[in-house]
Amino acid sequence: MRNTLLDMRSILSKTFLLSLLLGVAGIGIQAGELYPWQLTRDSLLLFEGSTYRYTVDTPENEGLSSTLPSVEALKEQLVHSGSGIYRLFTSTGQEKTEGLPVNGDYLQSASKKRLLIGVRKGALPPVIKLDRTAFTIKTAGNLTLDFYAGQRSPMTTVTIRVPEGIAVTLDNTTVNVIGRGEVILRDLPKQSIGRTGTNYSYKKVGDVEIRKDGKKGTLLIFKDLDFRPSNGPDIRLCFRGVVIPEKGNYAFEADYITSQPEVLHSPVATATFEGVTTVSDFTRTPLQAFTYKKNWDLSFTSFYWTAPRNAESVTLLLSEDKGRTWKPVRTGILPDDDFAAAGRLNPNQLYAFKLLVKGGDNQGESNIAWFYSGLQDIKTTGVKGDGIADDTEAINKAIIEMNKLGGGILRFTAGTYNVRTVHLLSNVWLHLDADATIQGLPGGDAPETTWFSDRAYRSGLSPTDPRPYADPENYLTKQDVGHTFFRNAMFFGERIDNVKIVGTGRITGNGNLVTSDKVMNNAPEKRCDKMFSLKLCTNIEIGGWAMGKDMWYDPQKDEPYYIDTDGQKNYDVSNMLHIDQGGHFVLLATGTDGIHVHDTYFAKHNTRNARDIYDFMACNDVTVTNIYSRVSSDDIVKPGSDCSLGFTRPARNYMVRNIVGDT
Structure with a gap:
């Protein structure tokens, strides 16, 4: 395996292993949950083998590498996994700070807990x-x-x-x-x-x-x-x-x-x-709509479950103190019902609900479902929004917590929120007030680690040169580098459903999203080139408030306007979401179905760092309306399909209307 497998310290750096572990995480599994070991109470089993792993910095012919982590990377990942801080020692008790772990080494925590290390030939754990x-x-x-x-x-x-x-x-x-x-x-x-x-x-x-x-x-x-x-x-x-x-x-x-x-x-x-025996699938119906409703009624929610067998009665219970005390909800439920609703809820209150079944095969209390009856001010979760702090981790934590509740709406109130990469999750909607700005910082997520190399494509060869296409299975050479990687984005979602980013505030890359095809030649902290990156997602909305009117353009005023029902020009565009400095893409949606993008004003605040606006690759059921763009150096709305998923996918059912812009 040549020198690639010998020089392990340079190959298996902390950054390299992190990119491996983060690069394979997706919906239902958070970044860092895949680790190269099996952990028991008193031992840690590692697996040694080889694989191809290319980062954007790996030389074209040096992707073959060992799966065994270095000592430094192993200790780093133990911390990241929540296992704790450990030192590594040889079987003779000498501390080991570099190189590779071997059979007989052991890890020791500050409390003197020991984990004996074993190394076995094999693939990494699934x-x-x-x-x-x-x-x-x-x-x-x-x-x-x-x-x-x-x-x-x-x-x-x-x-x-x-x-x-x-x-x-x-x-x-x-x-x-x-x-x-x-x-x-x-x-x-x-x-x-x-x-x-x-x-x-x-x-x-x-x-x-x-x-x-x-x-x-x-x-x-x-x-x-x-x-x-x-x-x-x-x-x-x-x-x-x-x-x-x-x-x-x-x-x-x-x-x-x-x-x-x-x-x-x-x-x-x-x-x-x-x-x-008890009801175990008691579920709150998530908020769903093709178009976000500005004045959504959140004093009401509903639930569904599998109807219990032979029950005497079913009661819906409610808690306002996170499950410490419960009281019945005034709603009629027949013993064989599988649906109920709760109304007249107090605004901005976290509620817990469950069923109480009496009699029959499924008597007892069901599992708990949660509901926040309002738009939760994201600042109440520890996000600062002061334009100084890096709010990335706090925002991602708030999204995770809302996702665990079954979804809801996080409200970005007045302030400036600095982010690197926000990880979107199913059923969590982001609402931006008019005086809220989300702006990009350098140092977003790294491009993912891949099996193939795209170096031949990035080498600057002529598009007709056959060398990048010599391997018919290397899908990384079938489209430009912007379409090849997905995680180097300001907002990223993979295999998620029912997500909205809506409002009348501003989202800006702030000069930290780049536009060049040579983005991977930049320093690591300047490799993000997408604002929104959505991969194999469903039911997505991005935009302002839908007015049910057509948007058009006045060349004398050089401004957009809406056409009122009486045919008059209405220059009030305060309903629009403002976006600027979107990098290579404001939105790169790949393999994503059920998209609604509407009522956005691009580049009112800044006309730099702009290339494609909305790209839809291998997407279906796409609706794009009322888009105004002051600047673009490439596509404003781009329907198409490519090989970037590792397979091709059809593209059908597009409705594109009222797109105005310079390109």
Whole structure:
């Protein structure tokens, strides 16, 4: 493996390992939850193998690297994972601060806790996550499982063990491989591979086999999957009509085998839910709308669940003190109902709700659902908005907490909010008041680590030079560098649903989002070139307040205006969201469906650092209306499709209307 595997200290720096771990995280798994180890109470098992990992700084032919972390990187990741601060010692008790950990070394915390280190040949550990921790027995429901491979590889084999009691067939379970789209298991071998080059080696997405394993359950064996692209969950399974037969714990297991650059077997990952008798799927209906309503009624919310069996009565309970005390909600619920609503809620109050079922098979208290009855001022979560502090971590924490509540609206009140990269999550909406500004700082998230190198494309060759395209499977050379990476953005979302960024405030890159194709030649803190980057998302809205009117342009005033119902020109555009200095893209949406972008005024405050405004690559069901742009050096609205996901995807159903701008 040449010198690449010998000079481990230079290859496996802290930054390099962090980029590996952060680069594979997606929806349902937060950055830093994938680590190159298995941790027990008294030991840490590391896995040694090789893989291809290219950062934007890796020389073109030096991506082959070891998966074993350096001593420094290992200690850094233990801190990042919340395991604590450790020192590393050899088996003879000598402290070790550099090089590689080996069998017999041990970690020691300040409290003298020891973790014995073992090193084993193998692929990095996978992660599996279930969408619930409890399931009501003897009732039909759906269960979703996400599988994340620890490292990239083509022709990957994945084995998932489904516990006994859960029926799995080729027709009652769907699969989505690296975001290609959901199909039933029976149709996986027939799923479209997309548009490919003549010498592309894959002829289908993959194969699947169902194999009974006695009382251990059912094995789902997926073969020949291409995991070189990283688009969030590598496999998403949805088991339909699941009926759990009895109480107890149900454990899923999963492992995988790589094919390149060497054949490696991973350890087994597990995830468990509990079979219970009480209602376990009590869920608040998230706020949803194609267009944000400025005066949304948040004194009302609703819930749904699987109807209990043979219940005598069902009562909806409410708590205003985070679950310490409860009282009934005045709403009529029949014993076999599966829906209820709560109204007349106090504004700006965090509520907890649950069901109390009396009699029948599911008697007892359900799980808890949460609701914040208002627009939560984000400054109440620790965000400063003073134009001085870096608010990135506080904003991301507020988004995570709101997502855990089932979603809601975070309100950016008057102030200036400095951010590097904001991580968007499902069902969390951002509302900007007119006197609120979100502005970019240098040092946003790094471009993701990839299996292939894009160095040949970035070398400045002629577009007709064949060398960058010599490998028909290197999707990084099929579009310019701005479309190749996604995480180097001011706002990033991957595999998320139902997100809005709306209001009449201002969002500016503040000169820290760059426009050049040579962005990767910049210093690391100046490699962000996107304002909004959305990858394989659904139901997104960005804009001001929709007026239901057409916007047009007055060349004498050099200003936009709306056309009132009586045909008069209305120059009041205070309903518009203001955006400027958007870098290479204000919005790069790739593989994202159900997008509504409207009523935005670009570059009123600043005409620098502007290139593309709204790019929609391989997107479907896109509506773009009332866009005014003072400056763009390229596209204002760009529909299209590319290979940047590692596969091609169709683009359909666009409605583009009232776009005015200079380019």
